[in-house]
Amino acid sequence: MEFQAKTSSALTLRTHSLVLPVYENSKSSGATISSAAISGTTAELDDACDGLIAKLIKQGDIKGSLGATRVLHDVAGCKADRVILLGLGKQGEALSAEKFDKAIKKAAAAVKATPAKDAVLCLDDVTVTDRDEAWKASQSAKYFTDAVYQFTQLKSKKAPVINLKKVIYTVADKKQLKAVSSALTAGHSTAVGMALCKDLGNLPGNICTPSYLAQEAKKLARGNTKLTAKALNEKQMRELKMGSLLSVSAGSEQEARLIVLEYKGGKKSAKPVVLVGKGITFDTGGISLKPGVGMDEMKFDMCGAASVLGTMKAITEMNLPLNVVAIVAAAENMPGSRATKPGDIVTSMSGKTIEILNTDAEGRLVLCDALTYAERFKPKAVVDVATLTGACVVALGKHASGLYSNNDDLAEQLLEAGKRAGDKAWHMPLWDEYQQQLDSNFADIANIGGPGGGSITAACFLSRFAKAYDWAHLDIAGTAWDSGAAKGATGRPVSLLVEFLQQQAS
Known part of the structure; x- marks a missing residue:
């Protein structure tokens, strides 16, 4: 348009x-x-x-x-x-x-x-x-x-x-013509990014696989001198000792991918903002199998990845003067004969060992290795986006995404970006009292923290892998898609992320 x-x-x-x-x-x-x-x-x-x-x-x-x-x-x-x-x-x-x-x-x-x-x-x-x-x-x-x-x-x-x-x-007022023209371009570009996010989210799991997401990322970079894309395969991830991420894809015939997009629109010396997206292209729950009713909607479990890719499309169309890295941890969670079992212990890229008490808490397992991988970019800030917990839906419904952060200034910037974009988030607690729920008798950390405060303990889990930089986590389980007659991906939180990056660039 x-x-x-x-x-x-x-x-x-x-x-x-x-x-x-x-x-x-x-x-x-x-x-x-x-x-x-x-x-x-x-x-x-x-x-x-x-x-x-x-x-x-x-x-x-x-x-x-x-x-x-x-x-x-x-x-x-x-x-x-x-x-x-x-x-x-x-x-x-x-x-x-x-x-x-x-x-x-x-x-x-x-x-x-x-x-x-x-x-x-x-x-x-x-x-x-x-x-x-x-x-x-x-x-x-x-x-x-x-x-x-x-x-x-x-x-x-x-x-x-x-x-x-x-x-x-x-x-x-003629004096406003230039600013309004630029704003129209930005708004249109944001919606184009939202459309890509919706397309990827709405595609079924038999089409939108981890390798498909990798192809789409490379398509974004094609012909753009400021954008490069690569996708690590499972052999390369094993060499990096990403045992946590690979434990999720173990039961699937679809190989996992770690997709990396680098957009260099700012000064060469400027530290990048890193966006990390959860890309579970279909989530059965693994051995901890989900109920059958509504399981078709688990094709939307890669909407964090979709929103990150949509955001990258938007900022490249806008030619935003900023350095941004996007990392997508893509995998399919299936209950195959080689699937990870409850009670298994894996070693993450960080070296921390994880007791997997529930294989349906898999998003944090792929994200933690992606967060460790993000350290190599010496980021200004890292924002991960994930359809992480049903507990966040219980807490906030579909109106606001859950926001957690180890830096209050970063959290405030994201909250304000959400308000300006009409794509709201709500600041949730990340208190030390919740961390103890992740204690394990057999490993450094358990992947679930019990029934209470499920969205918070999931964020606490991720926080242990994000200590090297300013970090925020957006739990979009309630906002990424609609159910019922209007079933479909919403394109959120592309609008919030684009607004945030625009503010960073200015």
């Missing part, structure tokens, strides 16, 4: 769809319409069409409530085929970033539902608390691009055509 910023009046632009804001009428039914319900360009159009919009608001045909949309055709006074009025709630009340995001998603859905090939967004009259015009533009580009995403490549019938190809964002 193409995005442009223009300083032209929205009413003079030829377009299939013109999106304009309206607000709730504060007057009682039958009274004269409050002037606050329409303002700016919407009021100009209302004057030009003999008060049609005001009349519809007064009659109650347009509510103006947050996210409500109404399509008007052949409106006099503009060159649009149709005008889509977007409700933003009560005028005068602070419009939060969350409310703006909700409204713009509804606007994107309304435009998508029409035959429109292009749209004009006129939102410069809209004030969002603690956010500027560039932020509004970036969010708009992200959500409009995301609205046209569909995953139908494995269906025999052709996908329905989505007409929307171009969006123009109007800017009142």
